Amino acid sequence: MLNSSIRLSVDIGGTFTDVVLDKGDALISTKVLTTHQTPENAIIEGMSYVCKKSGVNPEQISQIIHGTTLATNALIERRGAKTALITTKGFRDVIEMRTESRFEQYDLNLTLPDPLLPRNFRYTIDERMQADGKVLIPLNCQKLDLLVNEIKAAGFESIAIGLLHSYANDAHETMIAKVLAERIPDAMVSVSSQVSPQMREYERFNTTIANAYIKPLMKSYLSRLKERLANEHANCPIFLMHSGGGIISLENAAEFPVRLVESGPAGGAVFAAHIAARHGLDKVLSFDMGGTTAKICLIKDQTPKTARAFEVARTYRFKKGSGMPISIPVIDMVEIGAGGGSLAHVDSMCQIRVGPESAGSEPGPACYNRSGLEPAVTDADLVLGKLDPTNFAGGSIILDPLASKTALQLHLGNALNMNAQTAAFGLSEVVDENMANAARVHAVENGEDLSEFTMIAFGGAAPLHAGRLCEKLGIKRMLVPTGAGVGSAIGFLCAPFSFEANRSQFMRLSYFDANAIKVILNDLNSEATTFVRSCNPSAPIAAEFKVYMRYSGQGWEIPVQLTKAQAQTPDVDTFQALFEREYTLLFGRIVDGLDVEITVWSVNATTPAQAVTPVEAIQTLQALTTEKTRALFDPSLEIVTTAAELPRADLTPGQQIGGPAVITEDETTVVVPTSRVATGLSDGTIDVSEKRVP
């Protein structure tokens, strides 16, 4: 990507649409309210604003990169198309039977989420593949004909095809897709062996159905968007951010819209990875906290951690298992119901509980004085002195500390025999502890020790809580980059073109077949590379090879990275050694004498990451003093301190201010605990690190 070109990125969120124009030498950004009915309107509005502000004509824009929650929201709100499923006879109810378990063990009135498609939208056909891909029962074409008649008569707009073991042999799925294309050309078709060629029928079918379900909606939105932008003379290519952190063409996004789910948070992780690269950091914890949720992601070697599956549309307090599984390549993050608007109450054990219920923007926290009566995280932040009531969101909302105190006293303090301030402290500690616990569990699941990590904090609420979170997690250094309020949209501008091709196929190392491995990895490589090439005709494309391995008999695989040479000339001893190294890192010791197997093969083709300009080191430090102070509660010391207060602009490169301090800007406030010192870096980032013992 040329630096001289002008690019635009757009992130449509639930409340705001963020638009960032990259002129090469400067970023111009704006936030406009999301227009839910016609999301393209907000984009046009935002684009006009940033173009005008920077003196750019839309026709000068060479590339638009877009991420959106529309796909996610359509799934959450069940606003998809009339969709049918065709599946193997005997397996009509896979998406309804799920894992046959209850995600909340103690709730007698538990309601399981409805499957995306009701039972009468799910059709079966005579056919069957064996686990190794051998045809057990050939596809019955006569019955298929009758079935297609029935589906046609019912008027489905979109059709998902999910057959058992199709990841091992897609012949029957492909035949059905062909017949549908001929017989019902208007219907859109999604095929499980293309959407998500991975073993485990529930996840694969559900992912395919989700794709089919949102496809008409997303396809129509994307073509409208293209047209509207063209009308505004923005005729450039449009690309979409996908959940795995790369960008894909508009056409491909329209074909596989399920890949757009969670593209906004993925952009946030890419943003953090970019900051990590700029600062030369190999181990980063990205912490993105907004109004409703907090997202936490591990970034090693400037690459966000990826996974092959996640869960969307959780229906029950963000609880694992209460949503639906989507198995596509995705940036691996934990999302918990902890944001500025999260509400608090006291439970029967006299414990303070926070979230996942959120006050949202309406009515908002008690301090908004918009009839919200329950205390939210923002109320605690205000009472503890982290926020300035007259300068919240650049002064656009005046906060009422009295309303916060009343809510805290009434809902927490009275039950716990505490004053409002201690209640605020309790609330704040509980939400910080929730986030810290989520980060700890995520780190353990990945075999990482957080004390070696640097935190990168962005999103409106993150800089208020990040300092305390670092104390809790034993993290010594935290960075708050500029543009933190529109981090995801900036992330889109940093993302490479990339595509990850996966295949489920078992191979034990005792039956190691070097030729078969070469064929699999070559096929995946050409699939992924061809795809990226279709988005970008000239950039160099690099391929990353990965296999997922485990001891034969285990249920969880661990990813093992291969070099190009290792992938092209596979060698059994190398594979064994690579696996044992990763396993030891994660779990401490290997298990002797057991066979190892490969379960999933993966090739990620990608254009080079955007070149980064390393941040110049600060040569001389200068301690800053300010006149202005503010009373700030320090939760670690449990005392009210006198904190220095200064606008972010004052913390120029090399300037330092010791905690306790608050650094204010329009979109957020950086809270510097007593244990930390804040330093302005040459790229405008604020570094908040542990004070050195003198």
Add this chain to the structure above:
Amino acid sequence: MYSKSTRPQPSNVQYQVMWNRLISVVEEQAQALVRTAFSTSVREAGDLSAGVYDKDGKMLAQAVTGTPGHVNAMADAVAHFIRRIRPENFASGDIYITNDPWEGTGHLHDITIVTPSFYGEKFVGFFACTAHVVDIGGRGFGADANSVYEEGLYIPIMKFASRGTVDETLIKIIRGNVREPDQLVGDIYALATCNEIGHRRLIEMMDEFSLSDICGISDFILTNSRRATLERINSLVRGVAQGEMRSDGYSHPVDLRVKLSIQKDRILCDFSDTSGLDKKGINCPLVYTKAYACYALKCAIAPDIPNNAASLAPFEIIAPENTIVNALHPAPVALRHVIGHMVPDAVYAALDQLLPNLVPAEGAGCLCNFQVSLRPRTDVQAPLNARRAEVLTFNSGGSGARPKLDGMNATAFPSGVMTMPVEATEQVGPVIIWRKELRPDSGGVGRHRGGLGQFMEVGAQEGHEFDIQAMFDRLDHPANGRQGGGMGAPTTIALDNGTAMKGKGKQFVPHGHRVLMAFPGGAGYGPLAERNRAEILRDLAAGYISAEAAIDFYGLDVATVSDTLSKAKKGHVF
């Protein structure tokens, strides 16, 4: 306000944080076990448990995993370890083990590992965990044993590792007595690893809060939990009620009878008059009965109070010795879950009389599990690539309808384990699951319908024959409705040529044949006359009920039925 250095003990807010932390620690502990375990029962189905204890053996927190059956059993187990090994013999680096059904969690297939936790030189508490392993030798996992001696290797409470050194003699004995030695030893190491992870997190927490012991946080947790639990119990109307339920048993039908009394500060379940022991391995040690009785009560009365010594203590469960719910050594107990999973239905039969409109109708109860042992066919020459394999599956019938909701289709209750994906199961061995889908008309009728059971068909790949180890109940005693609701459908099992099969025990399936199974539905709740018509139409459109049932039981006329079905066919949403 005071500063940290002068404070005599942690503040209320800090204790709140620590309690949250301990709950998070045991969840991490359980997660580590799932990640490293070998047995499918642990890694796929979540049949495991993990917890942290104070130095007196009182449980402070337990991970919420797939198995309520481990709840109380785990809470009691550590006390047995303290008694048998004795505190003066505890040392840093020690790891203790047992699979004693009576001092662990109810059958030999559950391995319990307990690790004392030391802060520096000081002994501060324990971590314990339990997991269900697929094989422990003996006859294999099934109901056919006549005594516990036939059910597998017995490991008394002993040191697995002493001051960091693993007992190699024990490992050799274990390896020599089980079918899958690598996997079992791998699982034991996974259990030890998971306690180690819990221990590390505890020490980090103690450092962070400058604690030298966990007595303070233990008091805080137990005091608050006790108070909250007693508040709930004492808000209930006191009274006594008798409940019962009947299931198939193995040799003879089994009656579970419970006298439940809500008293000041406690709820007592007395299982006097319950059937005696069965000859075969479905007998239930009291620890396991307690776990499920307690689980049933907690769901109904105090669902949100975390499990710990204090929140469990007010629920008292007693039963005469050598009733089927208090089987003593050496009764066979391998499938104690078949009885244990029925206990909540008996408890709810009583509780419903005291606290109406709270508990569900009877459901499928015990899990519908089976194991297949595949081998090359023996009737004629088998193909060269034919092989042996053991495949275990976990499946669920329907749950009972609730006072305000239908039952859940094909969803485990009271157990909370998961099923395995069919595609994963078929990768384990040459088995073919031909069918796994909902069973229409199996949910009991009522104002709220019982959850549907499921159909399954299992066979083998070409060239193989197999034994099926059946572990089913409710063939002769389907789930009973509550408050006028109808019965759920019973379990059925037969060969594809119509040959009848038994609900329990090992049975041969010749080459080329399949076993056809229909798992039971949950019962209905309330009179059918009160069922919402829109729900009946939806059930018909979805095929949860057949046209025949809609006419015969639900009273729809023929025209409505055909209209509904034709709309459903046209893709109407109901």
